[in-house]
Structures are given as structure tokens and as C-alpha cells.
Amino acid sequence: MPRTDDRAPLRVALLGCGVVGSEVFRLLVEQAADLRARAGAPLEVAGVAVRDPARRPGLAAGSALLTTDAMTLATRPDVDIVIELMGGIEPARSLLLAAMRAGKSVVTANKELLGQDSAAMHRVAREHGTDLYYEGAVAGAIPLLRPLRESLAGDAVRRVLGIVNGTTNYILDQMDTQGADFADALGEAQALGYAEADPTADVEGFDAAAKTAILAGLAFHTRVTTADVHREGISAVRAADIASARALGCVVKLLAICERCDGGISARVHPAMIPRVHPLAAVRGAYNAVFVEAESAGRLMFYGAGAGGGPTASAVLGDVVAVARNRIAGIRGPDTSTYAELPVLPMGDALTRYYVALDVADRPGVLAPVAEAFARHNVSIRAVRQEGRGEDANLVIVTHTARESQLAATVAELGAMPAVRAVGSVLRVEGEEGE
Secondary structure, three states, X not given: OOOXXXXXXXXXXXXXXXXXXXXXXXXXXHOHHHHHHHHOOOEEEEEEEOOOHHHOOXXXXXXXXXXXXXXXXXXXXXXXXXXEOOOOOOOHHHHHHHHHHOOOEEEEOOHHHHHHHHHHHHHHHHHOOOOEEOHHHOOOOOOOHHHHHHHOOOOOEEEEEEEOOHHHHHHHHHHHHOOOOHHHHHHHHHHOOOOOOOOHHHHOOHHHHHHHHHHHHHHHOOOOOHHHOEEOOOOOOOHHHHHHHHHOOEEEEEEXXXXXXXXXXXXXXXXXXXXXXXXXXXXXXXXXXXXXXEOOOEEEEEEEEOOOHHHHHHHXXXXXXXXXXXXXHOOOOOOOOOOOOOOXXXXXXXXXXXXXXXXXXXXXXXXXXXXXXXXXXXXXXXXXXXXXXXXHOEEEEEEOOEEHHHHHHHHHHHHOOOOEEEEEEEEEEOOOOOO
16 A cells, blocks of 8 residues: 555635635645545645735735635646535625636535535535545534434434534523623624624524434435524513523524424524533533533533633534545445425424413413413423512413413413513523423
8 A cells, every 4th residue: 555645635616705604725735644644645835816816814915825816726626625605695605616626626615605504515415526525514513413414324313412513502691690682792792702793693593404404314314494494583582581591401503403393494693591500501701612412312412611712713614625535535424314304394293392481460360361361371380489579570481391382372362461461571481391
């Protein structure tokens, strides 16, 4: 067998050189000897596609590696592996499809693209015998997608529950531990670089929804897109909700939830209370964690840094080494499977528990009609607590497991009651009832 040093180099094209891309480039250069030993052949950077060569830190503006012609670089005959770190749908989609049609192996961290159109991407990869790897698209450095696709391939995954957006976890953690309101916690996240100037993708759940679609597809062998995922963000979470959660022994987290139920799958992203004894409750700051429940393996938890240049670059380079080994061996890596084709159920069919806060008139007899409204829609009440007196009276109700459609009908009826001045908050409660 020829030594690694005797093998022809594998040529790598890098599309995009921002925070993650520049870190990937740095590691490809600085750790070239180690990567060569791990991959089985030298990995050489063939070129770096950027919009403005003059603005790329870590690369000299006049470097011969830099180009603004991403399409030519991605399809060059001497390129073996294409790394896409541009983000967004276009031109990333066209570039990656062209690269795979030209026989290139592809590594990407583009959750937006994969959440919208992974089926087409995988189809082209299969048709042209190339690899499509994307560990960096979900939960940064945490090895999560490969275990779902490979390690648990012989098991039946029942549920995936996790924190997959570090920005929102930081904000909610600050609200819980420091007593900050949403606006102040968001401002601090922006000052620390955890949140963008326009934080909409994070705080309104778009980022987490794309990741949820990827997780659901892998876990349940079904085509799932971002459009299939029910999405709610955290911008409506109030300091009072955080305080109520604390009083109930819970903490509020933005959760990505994928689960099998009623012959289909539920895929959703929304804030929820979880008991403080649940493993996810201890995930602090901008960290990510995902809890996987499988029939034979039982409960597994994956935890670590979910974003940032270094963590995401680690996942990207892990994929690069994997596809390099495959090219040397003349094989393709394991593909995703969509054989199950389970229906994605509407949010109204989702089953969970609920926390409902009502602004009510503080007078005798208010609880009876409220309880009757829950009973009429087959929503069983687990606990009731009154907070405040007089004009500040609030009725806090926690339910047993019920369908989303039943709870929605209950809330609509409550909102029309004379004794209920307002439905203040409705939050779902996840975790086992005994936790």
C-alpha cells in the first residue's frame, strides 16, 4: 500500500470565507500534516471564492487562491472536494448542484438550504456518485447527525428533543438567572456577538426550524422541510413567564422537538417549560444540547458548543476528512434514507402539557367556569394557582397531556369569558409528568 506522502493531493475549493470559512482555511493550512495523516492524502486548497478579496482577513488581498468566480472554482476539473460556507439559498444551491454534477464531493454547513431542499440535493448526489455531508449544519461541533444517520441506523428513534440555537438559549438563560427582560437580554447577546444586528432568524425560530427539519428527516427516514415545522419564537416570552416557571420548578427553553406519534411525525419549534431536573434544563449560556430517545439505545444526550467559527469549523473538517477517505477508497459514504415517508402531522395533533396564565377578576366563583371550559374540551387540569390579588390577580393553570387543538379551543373560549380580562400566556410543558 502506498504511503500517505506518495498519494496525489486532494484539492479543496472553499466557497465563502467569513467567520467559519476563514477558520476552516486556517486549519487546512496550519494542520495540513495532521489532516494528511488522518485523511490518507494531502489536502490542498485549490481556491477560495469570496465576494470582495480585499476584505478577507487571514488571506492576502492579492493571493492567487482568491477568486470572485465561485462557479468556475466549484466545477474546476482539478477540484475534488467543495466546501460551501456562504449560507443562504442562492447562489449556494446552484453552486453545490453544479459541483456534484461535476463529480465533486460536497461539505456544507448550510442549514437554510438543507432545510428547504435537502431531497433535491441528495438526489443529485446519488445520481452522480458523490458525497453530501453537513454535520456543521446543526449544533456546531456536536457530533449529532452522523450518529443519527449511522450509529442509530439499526435502532428506531422515537423522539429528538433539543436546544439547537445558542442565541435564544443565552437570552432565556439571562432572563432566568439574572432577572433580565427580553429586550435587555437580547441587547447583551448582540453586544457579545451571539446575536446578529437583525436577530429575527434566531429569536423568531427560523434558524431552529431549519435544523429541526434536518433532524426529523434523519431520525425518521422521511422527507421533512422547514415549511413542515411548526415555528414559534421567544420574543413573546415575558419576565412573568420566567418567574412562573421558576415557581413551578421549571425553566423556559426554546426547544426543537421531533417525535413519532399517531402513525406520523410531529416537528415543531417553540418555547416550553421543562422541569429543572431534566438534563436540558442545565444547558446554560449559548450552548446546545440534543436529547435522543431510541427504542433499544434508550436516552442519549449530545452536548457542546453549538455555533461559532471554531466549533463549526471542527464539524466541517471532520466531514472533509470523511469524504476524503471515501474518495481514496473509491466509495460513497452512507446516504440518507426516506423510505418511511411518514406524514408530518399538523400542529393541532401534537400532544403535550400546557401552562396557561389568565388575568382574571378577583371574585368568588371565577374558577368554576374556567374549569368547566377546560373540561368541555377534554383538557384535564393538573394544578391551579392564584398569583396576586385585586386588579393584579392571575390564575395559573397547568394541564395534563392534551392535544394542541383541544387546548386552542379552550383558550379561545376562555378569552371570551367576562371574568377573564386576558389570556396572558400559554406555554407548553415538556418532559415526563413525574420529572
